[in-house]
Amino acid sequence: MPTSILLVDDHPVVREGYRRLIERQPGLVVVAEAEDAASAYHQYKAHAPDLVILDLSLSGPSGIEAIRHIRQWDGAARILVFSMLTGAVIVRQAFATGASGYVSKASPPRELLTAVAAVLRGERPMSDDIARAIARDEVAGGRSxxxxxxxxxxxxxxxxxxxxxxxxxxxxxxxxxxxxxxxxxxxxxxxxxxxxxxxxxxxxxxxxxxxxxxxxxxxx
Incomplete structure:
Protein backbone atom coordinates (compact mmCIF):
# COMPACT_ATOMS: atom_id res chain seq x y z
CA MET A 1 0.00 0.00 0.00
CA PRO A 2 1.33 3.49 -0.83
CA THR A 3 1.99 5.98 1.97
CA SER A 4 -0.89 8.47 2.09
CA ILE A 5 -0.13 12.15 2.69
CA LEU A 6 -2.21 15.20 3.60
CA LEU A 7 -0.75 18.53 2.39
CA VAL A 8 -1.61 21.64 4.41
CA ASP A 9 -0.63 25.02 2.95
CA ASP A 10 -2.72 28.10 2.24
CA HIS A 11 -1.31 28.63 -1.27
CA PRO A 12 -2.77 26.34 -3.97
CA VAL A 13 0.20 26.83 -6.28
CA VAL A 14 2.59 25.83 -3.50
CA ARG A 15 0.53 22.71 -2.73
CA GLU A 16 0.57 21.76 -6.39
CA GLY A 17 4.35 22.02 -6.47
CA TYR A 18 4.69 19.85 -3.37
CA ARG A 19 2.23 17.31 -4.77
CA ARG A 20 4.26 16.96 -7.96
CA LEU A 21 7.49 16.57 -5.98
CA ILE A 22 6.04 13.99 -3.60
CA GLU A 23 4.18 11.89 -6.15
CA ARG A 24 7.30 11.49 -8.26
CA GLN A 25 8.59 9.31 -5.42
CA PRO A 26 7.59 5.63 -5.52
CA GLY A 27 5.16 4.66 -2.81
CA LEU A 28 3.99 8.20 -1.90
CA VAL A 29 0.55 9.58 -2.77
CA VAL A 30 -1.21 12.79 -1.74
CA VAL A 31 -4.75 11.82 -0.77
CA ALA A 32 -5.99 15.22 0.42
CA GLU A 33 -5.12 18.91 0.67
CA ALA A 34 -6.13 21.65 3.10
CA GLU A 35 -5.64 25.41 3.19
CA ASP A 36 -6.28 26.17 6.85
CA ALA A 37 -6.26 24.60 10.30
CA ALA A 38 -9.97 23.73 10.34
CA SER A 39 -9.93 21.99 6.97
CA ALA A 40 -6.68 20.20 7.91
CA TYR A 41 -8.44 18.70 10.92
CA HIS A 42 -11.50 17.67 8.90
CA GLN A 43 -9.41 16.21 6.08
CA TYR A 44 -7.35 14.25 8.57
CA LYS A 45 -10.48 12.75 10.11
CA ALA A 46 -11.87 11.94 6.67
CA HIS A 47 -8.75 10.34 5.19
CA ALA A 48 -6.60 9.20 8.16
CA PRO A 49 -3.36 9.78 6.19
CA ASP A 50 -0.07 8.17 7.15
CA LEU A 51 1.63 11.58 7.21
CA VAL A 52 0.72 15.27 7.32
CA ILE A 53 3.03 17.85 5.74
CA LEU A 54 1.99 21.17 7.19
CA ASP A 55 2.96 24.84 7.03
CA LEU A 56 2.63 26.88 10.23
CA SER A 57 1.61 30.14 8.56
CA LEU A 58 -1.99 29.48 7.58
CA SER A 59 -5.01 31.68 7.04
CA GLY A 60 -6.87 32.04 10.33
CA PRO A 61 -5.65 29.83 13.20
CA SER A 62 -2.01 28.85 12.89
CA GLY A 63 -0.53 25.51 11.98
CA ILE A 64 0.26 25.04 15.68
CA GLU A 65 -3.49 24.87 16.28
CA ALA A 66 -3.86 22.34 13.46
CA ILE A 67 -1.17 20.15 15.03
CA ARG A 68 -2.84 20.37 18.42
CA HIS A 69 -6.30 19.41 17.12
CA ILE A 70 -5.03 16.57 14.94
CA ARG A 71 -2.98 15.10 17.78
CA GLN A 72 -5.99 15.37 20.11
CA TRP A 73 -7.95 13.28 17.59
CA ASP A 74 -5.09 10.87 16.90
CA GLY A 75 -2.23 10.76 19.38
CA ALA A 76 -0.15 8.72 16.92
CA ALA A 77 -0.49 11.19 14.03
CA ARG A 78 2.77 11.88 12.18
CA ILE A 79 3.10 15.55 11.27
CA LEU A 80 6.05 17.06 9.43
CA VAL A 81 6.24 20.86 9.60
CA PHE A 82 7.46 22.56 6.42
CA SER A 83 7.61 26.28 7.11
CA MET A 84 9.39 29.57 6.52
CA LEU A 85 9.48 30.11 10.29
CA THR A 86 12.89 29.00 11.57
CA GLY A 87 13.21 30.54 15.03
CA ALA A 88 13.98 28.15 17.87
CA VAL A 89 10.96 29.37 19.84
CA ILE A 90 8.41 28.41 17.19
CA VAL A 91 10.28 25.16 16.44
CA ARG A 92 10.18 24.15 20.11
CA GLN A 93 6.51 25.06 20.26
CA ALA A 94 5.76 22.91 17.21
CA PHE A 95 7.55 19.89 18.68
CA ALA A 96 5.92 20.41 22.09
CA THR A 97 2.50 20.47 20.42
CA GLY A 98 3.15 17.20 18.60
CA ALA A 99 5.16 17.78 15.42
CA SER A 100 7.21 14.78 14.30
CA GLY A 101 9.80 16.74 12.33
CA TYR A 102 10.60 20.23 11.09
CA VAL A 103 12.05 21.34 7.74
CA SER A 104 12.42 24.94 6.60
CA LYS A 105 11.14 26.01 3.20
CA ALA A 106 14.63 27.30 2.45
CA SER A 107 15.83 23.69 2.30
CA PRO A 108 16.47 21.86 -0.98
CA PRO A 109 13.57 19.64 -2.14
CA ARG A 110 15.63 16.52 -1.42
CA GLU A 111 15.80 17.49 2.26
CA LEU A 112 12.01 17.49 2.50
CA LEU A 113 11.85 14.01 0.96
CA THR A 114 14.58 12.77 3.30
CA ALA A 115 12.58 14.11 6.26
CA VAL A 116 9.42 12.40 5.00
CA ALA A 117 11.22 9.05 4.98
CA ALA A 118 12.68 9.72 8.44
CA VAL A 119 9.29 10.54 9.98
CA LEU A 120 7.81 7.38 8.48
CA ARG A 121 10.61 5.43 10.18
CA GLY A 122 9.62 6.96 13.52
CA GLU A 123 12.47 9.50 13.67
CA ARG A 124 12.27 13.24 14.46
CA PRO A 125 14.17 14.93 11.61
CA MET A 126 15.15 18.58 11.31
CA SER A 127 16.69 20.40 8.37
CA ASP A 128 20.22 21.68 8.91
CA ASP A 129 19.20 25.29 9.52
CA ILE A 130 16.56 24.24 12.07
CA ALA A 131 19.09 22.05 13.89
CA ARG A 132 21.50 25.00 14.05
CA ALA A 133 18.79 27.26 15.46
CA ILE A 134 18.00 24.74 18.19
CA ALA A 135 21.69 24.30 18.98
CA ARG A 136 22.18 28.05 19.33
CA ASP A 137 19.15 28.22 21.60
CA GLU A 138 20.45 25.44 23.84
CA VAL A 139 23.85 27.12 24.12
CA ALA A 140 22.04 30.29 25.19
CA GLY A 141 20.24 28.44 27.97
CA GLY A 142 17.03 27.33 26.29
CA ARG A 143 14.93 30.29 27.45
CA SER A 144 13.83 33.03 25.07
Missing amino acids: VLDDLSPRELEILSLTAGGMTAQAVADALCLSLKTVHNNLSVIRATLGARTDAHLVWIAIGAGLVCSAEAPPVSDS
Missing part, protein backbone atom coordinates in the same frame (compact mmCIF):
# COMPACT_ATOMS: atom_id res chain seq x y z
CA VAL A 145 12.22 36.38 25.62
CA LEU A 146 9.61 35.20 23.09
CA ASP A 147 8.40 32.29 25.21
CA ASP A 148 5.54 34.39 26.63
CA LEU A 149 4.02 35.08 23.21
CA SER A 150 1.15 33.06 21.76
CA PRO A 151 1.56 31.19 18.43
CA ARG A 152 -0.41 33.90 16.63
CA GLU A 153 1.70 36.66 18.22
CA LEU A 154 4.86 34.81 17.17
CA GLU A 155 3.58 34.65 13.59
CA ILE A 156 2.75 38.35 13.54
CA LEU A 157 6.10 39.27 15.06
CA SER A 158 7.99 37.06 12.61
CA LEU A 159 6.26 38.53 9.56
CA THR A 160 6.60 42.09 10.86
CA ALA A 161 10.28 41.69 11.73
CA GLY A 162 10.79 40.17 8.28
CA GLY A 163 9.70 43.42 6.67
CA MET A 164 5.95 43.07 6.08
CA THR A 165 3.65 46.01 6.75
CA ALA A 166 0.74 45.61 9.16
CA GLN A 167 -1.66 45.54 6.20
CA ALA A 168 0.40 42.84 4.47
CA VAL A 169 0.43 40.79 7.68
CA ALA A 170 -3.34 41.20 7.96
CA ASP A 171 -3.80 40.04 4.37
CA ALA A 172 -1.44 37.08 4.78
CA LEU A 173 -3.11 35.84 7.95
CA CYS A 174 -6.69 36.78 6.98
CA LEU A 175 -7.00 39.13 9.94
CA SER A 176 -8.32 42.66 10.19
CA LEU A 177 -5.81 45.50 10.27
CA LYS A 178 -7.14 46.43 13.70
CA THR A 179 -6.46 42.91 15.01
CA VAL A 180 -2.87 43.05 13.76
CA HIS A 181 -2.32 46.46 15.37
CA ASN A 182 -3.83 45.21 18.64
CA ASN A 183 -1.57 42.16 18.59
CA LEU A 184 1.48 44.30 17.88
CA SER A 185 0.61 46.48 20.87
CA VAL A 186 0.40 43.39 23.09
CA ILE A 187 3.69 42.08 21.68
CA ARG A 188 5.47 45.37 22.36
CA ALA A 189 4.14 45.45 25.92
CA THR A 190 5.05 41.81 26.57
CA LEU A 191 8.58 42.21 25.21
CA GLY A 192 9.15 45.70 26.60
CA ALA A 193 9.92 47.01 23.11
CA ARG A 194 10.18 50.80 23.06
CA THR A 195 10.13 51.26 19.27
CA ASP A 196 9.57 49.25 16.09
CA ALA A 197 13.35 49.06 15.64
CA HIS A 198 13.69 47.62 19.14
CA LEU A 199 11.01 45.05 18.32
CA VAL A 200 12.90 43.95 15.20
CA TRP A 201 16.16 43.60 17.11
CA ILE A 202 14.48 41.53 19.81
CA ALA A 203 13.21 39.18 17.10
CA ILE A 204 16.69 38.96 15.55
CA GLY A 205 18.32 38.35 18.93
CA ALA A 206 15.86 35.56 19.70
CA GLY A 207 16.50 33.90 16.34
CA LEU A 208 12.97 34.40 15.01
CA VAL A 209 14.38 36.12 11.92
CA CYS A 210 17.94 36.56 10.70
CA SER A 211 19.52 39.99 10.37
CA ALA A 212 19.71 39.62 6.58
CA GLU A 213 15.91 39.28 6.39
CA ALA A 214 15.13 42.18 8.71
CA PRO A 215 14.33 45.53 7.10
CA PRO A 216 15.96 48.84 8.06
CA VAL A 217 13.60 50.37 10.63
CA SER A 218 13.53 53.92 11.89
CA ASP A 219 14.07 54.20 15.62
CA SER A 220 11.46 56.90 15.90
Whole structure:
Protein backbone atom coordinates (compact mmCIF):
# COMPACT_ATOMS: atom_id res chain seq x y z
CA MET A 1 0.00 0.00 0.00
CA PRO A 2 1.33 3.49 -0.83
CA THR A 3 1.99 5.98 1.97
CA SER A 4 -0.89 8.47 2.09
CA ILE A 5 -0.13 12.15 2.69
CA LEU A 6 -2.21 15.20 3.60
CA LEU A 7 -0.75 18.53 2.39
CA VAL A 8 -1.61 21.64 4.41
CA ASP A 9 -0.63 25.02 2.95
CA ASP A 10 -2.72 28.10 2.24
CA HIS A 11 -1.31 28.63 -1.27
CA PRO A 12 -2.77 26.34 -3.97
CA VAL A 13 0.20 26.83 -6.28
CA VAL A 14 2.59 25.83 -3.50
CA ARG A 15 0.53 22.71 -2.73
CA GLU A 16 0.57 21.76 -6.39
CA GLY A 17 4.35 22.02 -6.47
CA TYR A 18 4.69 19.85 -3.37
CA ARG A 19 2.23 17.31 -4.77
CA ARG A 20 4.26 16.96 -7.96
CA LEU A 21 7.49 16.57 -5.98
CA ILE A 22 6.04 13.99 -3.60
CA GLU A 23 4.18 11.89 -6.15
CA ARG A 24 7.30 11.49 -8.26
CA GLN A 25 8.59 9.31 -5.42
CA PRO A 26 7.59 5.63 -5.52
CA GLY A 27 5.16 4.66 -2.81
CA LEU A 28 3.99 8.20 -1.90
CA VAL A 29 0.55 9.58 -2.77
CA VAL A 30 -1.21 12.79 -1.74
CA VAL A 31 -4.75 11.82 -0.77
CA ALA A 32 -5.99 15.22 0.42
CA GLU A 33 -5.12 18.91 0.67
CA ALA A 34 -6.13 21.65 3.10
CA GLU A 35 -5.64 25.41 3.19
CA ASP A 36 -6.28 26.17 6.85
CA ALA A 37 -6.26 24.60 10.30
CA ALA A 38 -9.97 23.73 10.34
CA SER A 39 -9.93 21.99 6.97
CA ALA A 40 -6.68 20.20 7.91
CA TYR A 41 -8.44 18.70 10.92
CA HIS A 42 -11.50 17.67 8.90
CA GLN A 43 -9.41 16.21 6.08
CA TYR A 44 -7.35 14.25 8.57
CA LYS A 45 -10.48 12.75 10.11
CA ALA A 46 -11.87 11.94 6.67
CA HIS A 47 -8.75 10.34 5.19
CA ALA A 48 -6.60 9.20 8.16
CA PRO A 49 -3.36 9.78 6.19
CA ASP A 50 -0.07 8.17 7.15
CA LEU A 51 1.63 11.58 7.21
CA VAL A 52 0.72 15.27 7.32
CA ILE A 53 3.03 17.85 5.74
CA LEU A 54 1.99 21.17 7.19
CA ASP A 55 2.96 24.84 7.03
CA LEU A 56 2.63 26.88 10.23
CA SER A 57 1.61 30.14 8.56
CA LEU A 58 -1.99 29.48 7.58
CA SER A 59 -5.01 31.68 7.04
CA GLY A 60 -6.87 32.04 10.33
CA PRO A 61 -5.65 29.83 13.20
CA SER A 62 -2.01 28.85 12.89
CA GLY A 63 -0.53 25.51 11.98
CA ILE A 64 0.26 25.04 15.68
CA GLU A 65 -3.49 24.87 16.28
CA ALA A 66 -3.86 22.34 13.46
CA ILE A 67 -1.17 20.15 15.03
CA ARG A 68 -2.84 20.37 18.42
CA HIS A 69 -6.30 19.41 17.12
CA ILE A 70 -5.03 16.57 14.94
CA ARG A 71 -2.98 15.10 17.78
CA GLN A 72 -5.99 15.37 20.11
CA TRP A 73 -7.95 13.28 17.59
CA ASP A 74 -5.09 10.87 16.90
CA GLY A 75 -2.23 10.76 19.38
CA ALA A 76 -0.15 8.72 16.92
CA ALA A 77 -0.49 11.19 14.03
CA ARG A 78 2.77 11.88 12.18
CA ILE A 79 3.10 15.55 11.27
CA LEU A 80 6.05 17.06 9.43
CA VAL A 81 6.24 20.86 9.60
CA PHE A 82 7.46 22.56 6.42
CA SER A 83 7.61 26.28 7.11
CA MET A 84 9.39 29.57 6.52
CA LEU A 85 9.48 30.11 10.29
CA THR A 86 12.89 29.00 11.57
CA GLY A 87 13.21 30.54 15.03
CA ALA A 88 13.98 28.15 17.87
CA VAL A 89 10.96 29.37 19.84
CA ILE A 90 8.41 28.41 17.19
CA VAL A 91 10.28 25.16 16.44
CA ARG A 92 10.18 24.15 20.11
CA GLN A 93 6.51 25.06 20.26
CA ALA A 94 5.76 22.91 17.21
CA PHE A 95 7.55 19.89 18.68
CA ALA A 96 5.92 20.41 22.09
CA THR A 97 2.50 20.47 20.42
CA GLY A 98 3.15 17.20 18.60
CA ALA A 99 5.16 17.78 15.42
CA SER A 100 7.21 14.78 14.30
CA GLY A 101 9.80 16.74 12.33
CA TYR A 102 10.60 20.23 11.09
CA VAL A 103 12.05 21.34 7.74
CA SER A 104 12.42 24.94 6.60
CA LYS A 105 11.14 26.01 3.20
CA ALA A 106 14.63 27.30 2.45
CA SER A 107 15.83 23.69 2.30
CA PRO A 108 16.47 21.86 -0.98
CA PRO A 109 13.57 19.64 -2.14
CA ARG A 110 15.63 16.52 -1.42
CA GLU A 111 15.80 17.49 2.26
CA LEU A 112 12.01 17.49 2.50
CA LEU A 113 11.85 14.01 0.96
CA THR A 114 14.58 12.77 3.30
CA ALA A 115 12.58 14.11 6.26
CA VAL A 116 9.42 12.40 5.00
CA ALA A 117 11.22 9.05 4.98
CA ALA A 118 12.68 9.72 8.44
CA VAL A 119 9.29 10.54 9.98
CA LEU A 120 7.81 7.38 8.48
CA ARG A 121 10.61 5.43 10.18
CA GLY A 122 9.62 6.96 13.52
CA GLU A 123 12.47 9.50 13.67
CA ARG A 124 12.27 13.24 14.46
CA PRO A 125 14.17 14.93 11.61
CA MET A 126 15.15 18.58 11.31
CA SER A 127 16.69 20.40 8.37
CA ASP A 128 20.22 21.68 8.91
CA ASP A 129 19.20 25.29 9.52
CA ILE A 130 16.56 24.24 12.07
CA ALA A 131 19.09 22.05 13.89
CA ARG A 132 21.50 25.00 14.05
CA ALA A 133 18.79 27.26 15.46
CA ILE A 134 18.00 24.74 18.19
CA ALA A 135 21.69 24.30 18.98
CA ARG A 136 22.18 28.05 19.33
CA ASP A 137 19.15 28.22 21.60
CA GLU A 138 20.45 25.44 23.84
CA VAL A 139 23.85 27.12 24.12
CA ALA A 140 22.04 30.29 25.19
CA GLY A 141 20.24 28.44 27.97
CA GLY A 142 17.03 27.33 26.29
CA ARG A 143 14.93 30.29 27.45
CA SER A 144 13.83 33.03 25.07
CA VAL A 145 12.22 36.38 25.62
CA LEU A 146 9.61 35.20 23.09
CA ASP A 147 8.40 32.29 25.21
CA ASP A 148 5.54 34.39 26.63
CA LEU A 149 4.02 35.08 23.21
CA SER A 150 1.15 33.06 21.76
CA PRO A 151 1.56 31.19 18.43
CA ARG A 152 -0.41 33.90 16.63
CA GLU A 153 1.70 36.66 18.22
CA LEU A 154 4.86 34.81 17.17
CA GLU A 155 3.58 34.65 13.59
CA ILE A 156 2.75 38.35 13.54
CA LEU A 157 6.10 39.27 15.06
CA SER A 158 7.99 37.06 12.61
CA LEU A 159 6.26 38.53 9.56
CA THR A 160 6.60 42.09 10.86
CA ALA A 161 10.28 41.69 11.73
CA GLY A 162 10.79 40.17 8.28
CA GLY A 163 9.70 43.42 6.67
CA MET A 164 5.95 43.07 6.08
CA THR A 165 3.65 46.01 6.75
CA ALA A 166 0.74 45.61 9.16
CA GLN A 167 -1.66 45.54 6.20
CA ALA A 168 0.40 42.84 4.47
CA VAL A 169 0.43 40.79 7.68
CA ALA A 170 -3.34 41.20 7.96
CA ASP A 171 -3.80 40.04 4.37
CA ALA A 172 -1.44 37.08 4.78
CA LEU A 173 -3.11 35.84 7.95
CA CYS A 174 -6.69 36.78 6.98
CA LEU A 175 -7.00 39.13 9.94
CA SER A 176 -8.32 42.66 10.19
CA LEU A 177 -5.81 45.50 10.27
CA LYS A 178 -7.14 46.43 13.70
CA THR A 179 -6.46 42.91 15.01
CA VAL A 180 -2.87 43.05 13.76
CA HIS A 181 -2.32 46.46 15.37
CA ASN A 182 -3.83 45.21 18.64
CA ASN A 183 -1.57 42.16 18.59
CA LEU A 184 1.48 44.30 17.88
CA SER A 185 0.61 46.48 20.87
CA VAL A 186 0.40 43.39 23.09
CA ILE A 187 3.69 42.08 21.68
CA ARG A 188 5.47 45.37 22.36
CA ALA A 189 4.14 45.45 25.92
CA THR A 190 5.05 41.81 26.57
CA LEU A 191 8.58 42.21 25.21
CA GLY A 192 9.15 45.70 26.60
CA ALA A 193 9.92 47.01 23.11
CA ARG A 194 10.18 50.80 23.06
CA THR A 195 10.13 51.26 19.27
CA ASP A 196 9.57 49.25 16.09
CA ALA A 197 13.35 49.06 15.64
CA HIS A 198 13.69 47.62 19.14
CA LEU A 199 11.01 45.05 18.32
CA VAL A 200 12.90 43.95 15.20
CA TRP A 201 16.16 43.60 17.11
CA ILE A 202 14.48 41.53 19.81
CA ALA A 203 13.21 39.18 17.10
CA ILE A 204 16.69 38.96 15.55
CA GLY A 205 18.32 38.35 18.93
CA ALA A 206 15.86 35.56 19.70
CA GLY A 207 16.50 33.90 16.34
CA LEU A 208 12.97 34.40 15.01
CA VAL A 209 14.38 36.12 11.92
CA CYS A 210 17.94 36.56 10.70
CA SER A 211 19.52 39.99 10.37
CA ALA A 212 19.71 39.62 6.58
CA GLU A 213 15.91 39.28 6.39
CA ALA A 214 15.13 42.18 8.71
CA PRO A 215 14.33 45.53 7.10
CA PRO A 216 15.96 48.84 8.06
CA VAL A 217 13.60 50.37 10.63
CA SER A 218 13.53 53.92 11.89
CA ASP A 219 14.07 54.20 15.62
CA SER A 220 11.46 56.90 15.90
